[in-house]
Amino acid sequence: MTAMDGSSQSQGRTAEGNGAEQAIAVQVRGLVKSFGSGETAVTVLKGIDLNVYFGELLLLVGESGGGKTTLLSAIAGILDIDAGDLDVLGSSLTNMSPGTRTRFRGRTMGFIYQQFNLLPALTAAENVAVPLLIQGTRKKEALSRGRLMLERVGLGDRTEFLPRNLSGGQQQRVAIARALVNEPQLLVCDEPTAALDGPNGQKIMELIRDVGRAPDRCVIVVTHDSRIFQFGDRMAELTDGRIVGIHPIQREATA
Numbered sequence: 634m635t636a637m638d639g640s641s642q643s644q645g646r647t648a649e650g651n652g653a654e655q656a657i658a659v660q661v662r663g664l665v666k667s668f669g670s671g672e673t674a675v676t677v678l679k680g681i682d683l684n685v686y687f688g689e690l691l692l693l694v695g696e697s698g699g700g701k702t703t704l705l706s707a708i709a710g711i712l713d714i715d716a717g718d719l720d721v722l723g724s725s726l727t728n729m730s731p732g733t734r735t736r737f738r739g740r741t742m743g744f745i746y747q748q749f750n751l752l753p754a755l756t757a758a759e760n761v762a763v764p765l766l767i768q769g770t771r772k773k774e775a776l777s778r779g780r781l782m783l784e785r786v787g788l789g790d791r792t793e794f795l796p797r798n799l800s801g802g803q804q805q806r807v808a809i810a811r812a813l814v815n816e817p818q819l820l821v822c823d824e825p826t827a828a829l830d831g832p833n834g835q836k837i838m839e840l841i842r843d844v845g846r847a848p849d850r851c852v853i854v855v856t857h858d859s860r861i862f863q864f865g866d867r868m869a870e871l872t873d874g875r876i877v878g879i880h881p882i883q884r885e886a887t888a
């Protein structure tokens with residue numbers, strides 16, 4: 634693992650490290666999360682403080698079992714927390730009812746996982762349309778937006794294919810199109826390149842960076858894959874339930 638400065642001060646830097654203030658998209662304060670109860674209880678997150686800024690792609694790295702997916706799930710509002718505060722896109726998740734949280738998530742967030750989780754009986758366009766259909770968009774419009782999104786990820790000629798007739802890289806592109814079809818302000822990705830070979834992983838990260846990151850959006854990527862570190866603006870290391878370092882990523886001139 635790369636050496637980190639470990640300073641909470643480094644959280645205040647911008648994605649470019651130019652010192653200008655940037656608006657906070659996700660603010661985590663004192664987050665504690667345990668699983669189980671009594672003697673078998675395990676505290677997985679032991680007081681996490683973290684800011685994610687609009688316009689940045691934050692990489693979350695660290696040892697296996699350190700709590701990365703748990704933190705991502707808490708930020709996404711999928712998991713209840715024991716203590717602390719979670720502010721996401723200007724709203725406090727901590728104080729939201731479960732129903733409000735679900736609607737908030739559907740409106741503002743997109744998700745990309747290692748396993749593409751496509752519905753096997755649906756075409757690529759139908760898969761991408763699912764988040765829109767859930768939100769009540771009419772089928773014709775949802776499919777049309779699904780096809781447009783597939784064009785944006787380079788799959789305009791595969792819109793009517795079933796997942797089994799697409800390569801792994803293409804299936805991940807469909808999953809990305811599905812995550813982005815709602816124009817989410819927060820994109821969370823859990824090991825998005827783990828099931829892909831090197832070149833496909835690079836292409837997928839280029840896509841996530843180019844389409845998912847914008848001045849009014851942000852992306853959080855959990856990864857073990859050092860080949861994609863160059864796509865991040867900052868890297869936070871989570872070990873044994875704590876953030877042990879956050880630092881800006883120095884880019885190669887040719888990256």
Ligand SMILES: Nc1ncnc2c1ncn2[C@@H]1O[C@H](COP(=O)(O)OP(=O)(O)OP(=O)(O)O)[C@@H](O)[C@H]1O
Binds near residue numbers: 697698702
């Ligand atoms: N629902 C659950 N019930 C009980 N324990 C859980 C649950 N979810 C996660 N854990 C435990 O929490 C710890 C952290 O898991 P988590 O998946 O967040 O780690 P991670 O850093 O993402 O690991 P990896 O890099 O291997 O995916 C692990 O010890 C795991 O067994």
